[in-house]
Amino acid sequence: MSDHRALVLDEVRKYHAEQSGGGGPFVPGVTEIWPSGAVLDESDRLALVEAALDLRIAAGSISRRFESSFARLLKQRKAHLTNSGSSANLLALTTLTSPLLEDERLRPGDEVVTVAAGFPTTVNPILQNGMVPVFVDIDIPTYNATAERVAEAIGPRTRAIMMAHTLGNPFQAREIAELAEAHGLFLIEDNCDAVGSSYDGRATGSFGDLSTVSFYPAHHVTMGEGGCVLTSSPALARIVESLRDWGRDCWCEPGESDTCRKRFQYQLGTLPEGYDHKYAFSHIGYNLKTTDLQAALGLSQxxxxxxxxxxxxxxxxxxxxxxxxxxxxxxxxxxxxxxxxxxxxxxxxxxxxxxxxxxxxxxxxxxxxxxxxxxxxxxxxxxxxxxxxxxxxxxxxxxxxxxxxxxxxxxxxxxxxxxxxxxxxxxxxxxxxxxx
Incomplete structure (x- = not known):
């Protein structure tokens, strides 16, 4: 570490100590008691400043480190960071419409079972992809749907289930995953409120074909903004990455080229043979990536x-x-x-x-x-x-x-x-x- 860098980080530590000491005692009726919020410490501030000193302004090595760590935490093979949990939900559902899934793909008019009492961005991707939400009720006082309610909702056009673990309280994830498998349905777990929760001894976010997480300040760990899509399916992970990254067919990391060692040897669609694979597109995608600045905070959290x-x-x-x-x-x-x-x-x-x-x-x-x-x-x-x-x-x-x-x-x-x-x-x- 250079002398200048060490000096900057030392000053950041001093600044953090100064900023953290003025909160004062709790005064009932005066001090705000927030329903949610980020809990940030010195290590978080240092992580952000270090990333800024390195000008980590796009997704790169820090994002990859977070993805690997987070996938291990939830015992999934792949994690892909996004710019929000809402984008993660859109990305997860849209992944299931990919032509690469052939006859298994979801199509407009297909039904997706979901919960009526929830957050809009669990349901909106269903409508945004031209599909039909099938709303089921919840139980009180768990505030989750049950496997029985989901089973009753399955009809001849039903192709998937997309549900959230309400306020961190898991739904019956094992039973619903078994139900999905028995009926040949995809399962997306909206795990945005429940990172660190478990059901039947297994982490939530590990039961579905895909799961999603939010890193908004209200959630269990934060990047300020940010989200993630996780899966243990290499095929689905490949589609998630393509759709997140403009729809491109290439899987090179930003700033890299020719990872596959045949960059100019492809022939896709009606493109000429040898067309640069970095500019070949296999999906109608988005740009939903996050930045290393956010991932640095996420790693600290x-x-x-x-x-x-x-x-x-x-x-x-x-x-x-x-x-x-x-x-x-x-x-x-x-x-x-x-x-x-x-x-x-x-x-x-x-x-x-x-x-x-x-x-x-x-x-x-x-x-x-x-x-x-x-x-x-x-x-x-x-x-x-x-x-x-x-x-x-x-x-x-x-x-x-x-x-x-x-x-x-x-x-x-x-x-x-x-x-x-x-x-x-x-x-x-x-x-x-x-x-x-």
């Missing part, structure tokens, strides 16, 4: 993933214990056989509650306790989906309950015991006051 997961579990359990027995509240439960790395703590008001959700939410927000809806609630009731083609399997009664009576608060690692206790006492105070 990845070293703390066990610490972050332990904090999320600890905060969730502390809040669950403190609210246990509070009347008029339906408290969350982990899916049997699961060990969630919780994204949030979800609360549903009982049907006989003498107060409405907006009243409780306003009370908490006035105390600087951040709340969030359970994403879009019942997606079929959202304006964006009016006029869209979809099918509903069974009733969506619980999705409607979520739309009308559910919200969640934070358990992310940046929250202290004092903050968690204040959230719990505030909820109890409101409920007790509403009963008198």
């Amino acid at each position: 990845l070293a703390r993933i066990d610490e972050f997961g332990a904090a999320r579990r600890r905060n969730w359990s502390r809040l669950r214990d403190a609210l246990d027995g509070t009347p008029h509240l339906i408290l969350p439960e982990p899916t049997p056989l699961s060990d969630p790395s919780w994204f949030g703590f979800v609360i549903t008001l009982a049907h006989d509650a003498p107060f409405a959700r907006p009243e409780l939410v306003r009370f908490l927000e006035n105390r600087r306790i951040g709340t969030r809806q359970l994403f879009a609630g019942n997606l079929t009731r959202q304006p964006a989906y009016a006029g869209q083609r979809f099918r509903i399997s069974g009733s969506l009664d619980n999705s409607d309950i979520v739309t009308e009576r559910t919200f969640w608060v934070g358990v992310y690692p940046g929250l202290t015991d004092e903050m968690i206790d204040y959230v719990a006492s505030s909820v109890r105070e409101f409920v007790e006051g509403a009963r008198t």
